Amino acid sequence: MSSVYLILGIPFFGMFYQAWRGDAPTAGRLNTRLCGAAFLAALVLAVEVGRHGTVELAHLQFRIDAFNVYLIVLTAFVGCTTAMFSGPYMAHERELGRLNAARMRLYHAMYQGFMLTMYLVLTTNNLGLLWVAMEGATLATVLLVSLYRSPESIEAAWKYFILCGVGIAQALFGTVLLYFAAGQIPGIGEYGLQWSVLYAHAAELNPTVMSIAFVFLLVGYGTKIGLVPLHNWLPDAHSEGPTPMSAILSGLLLNDALYAVVRSKMLVDGSLQSPLAGHLMMGFGMLSFLVAALFLHRQRDVKRLFSYSSIEHMGIMTFAFGLGGPLATFAALMHMTVHSLTKSAIFVTVGHAAQIARTQRIEHIRGLMRTQPMVGWGLVLGVVAIAGMPPFGVFTSEFLVLTATMESFPWLTPFLLLGIAIAFAGLFRHLHPMVYGPLPEGQTPVQANLWPVMAHLGIVLWLGLSIPGVLADWFSQATRLIAGSAPL
């Protein structure tokens, strides 16, 4: 039996078990163990793919190649470390009386359900199932966003539900158009939604239909990436839901939606022989990047602040994938990794900071360095990393994106530099008063588990200093798959 079934099976059964016993005191630990087991299965799968190449299963319903296997490992890793943080954090929230037993069951079941949909998005080869899983992820996270049942969280969840539901419906229309285009090829039949089959026949797909389909797919999945102007749900959902959910939303969901767009782009590029898809992605990416960087300055809620930073980084990645070419694709893949590691680490620290200050308002979070130095340092290092300062990995990938832009679109480089500078200023003007300054009254340290933060930031630092050989190989293989040739 392939480990793919394990990766999908563990969260599936975990979901049902947690729906039944998710309120037990050990449920948090069980959540971590389930995610850990899925992570081990993902590592086994990675070795399998590394040794024997692409794995295809169940009449091509599942297909794991160099591109998605690395995202599976990343998803499993972030899911696992966030679960480590989530255990004590949610127990604390329950002590504070914000949650009851039924909500704990819902939370744990939906955590596993969300992980299941993420794995399904990544492993499936069927573009229809990919859509189903993406919509499933929306449904699971809607329930997580509204977990606290406050008027704000209900409003955020409703907005998220309607915007993403309508948005992703566009992606289904795009998928139907793809299937329609595939139907024109004789003998393709039921396999007309299988990505690998479509990719093999990409040159025969009708270019007009494909370009219309791509617009719908980009708008649909772009809503989930949080591309401006479809981003309104993102800051609300991030700020009102429980913090572990913000970490997995930013670290995993956005990446996986981008993954869906990149897969579609590969098909459209093969059919169109023109850079239309890439240019659309560059435009949306650049717009999201610049607008989100400006919005960073206006935020008053610490989780909203970092969700805008997520939009900004997703913008860079979309831009880089749109740029195409080996160097930009390599940079985008690396940026996906370092961003999701750094951002989930930041949300974990921010969760602790908000529990210390008992509010998410930036002006009330003060003097973290004095209250709890570990949390303060975690936040400083996280923000330094996400702002793209050397020696962290984000610097490396942003530098590579800049280099690639210089090569093909030199006139866009100033905009990128400007955006990075604006974002840097936006983050630091809020960071400084939060961590330094005098100790406010009534702030007490909380029990914090900062291992996930340190592990994530450690890996990001390592990636910035030197990319380990295995990983560089992996990225190059994925780049060769997406862009046609390797950068190194």
Next chain:
Amino acid sequence: MSAQSHSIYEQAILFIAALVVFTSFLMLAQKRLSGMIHLFAVQGAMLAATSALAAYTLPYPHLYVSALIIVVLKVILIPVMLHRLIARMDMRQDAEPAYLYGYVMMAAASLVMFSYYVVEPIAQLSTLATRNAMAVSLAVVLLGMLLMITRRQVVTHVIGFMAIENGLFFAAVASTQGMPMVVELGIAFDVLVAAIIFGVFFFHIRSSIDSLDVDRLNRLNEVEP
């Protein structure tokens, strides 16, 4: 090209396509919630008819299954659920305030023309029925959005959302003879779960803002008060 030059099946599809778009227009004009739910059920029935027709003529037996799914889900289950919800919330007779119906109708008509314009390039690829079905389904999707934009009731938003799904489904059946079975089952499952979550949300929204008017969902703003 005269209508006679097409097979009975194509003519039937064209006829149903026209009716589907017509129900979308009726929804836009309908003020009462219960009337809107009835229209939604009628639209669902038309989809089921399309599906069964395609299954019978082409023949694609698996489309019978999807016709059955639609009847159960969109003609019976969801409308009944919505009726019971509005009955429990005492909103059976509630009507939306007038929202510039003339302009809404004109916008709707231009959206239909826009949909025909978008699918125009596909013309040489497909038959008349497919082309019309594509345009009509895109129009139903856009009209569903228009419904959501112009109304203020949470229940209407849900109906608009489900009408968008109807449009997508019509595209899948009429132009590609239905998606593969796994996908169709998955989509049906998602729609069902979404409907249940919507139902739960009605009560949450009502208990948190004491009404079902989305204009009062305004706590989260970019600009702080």
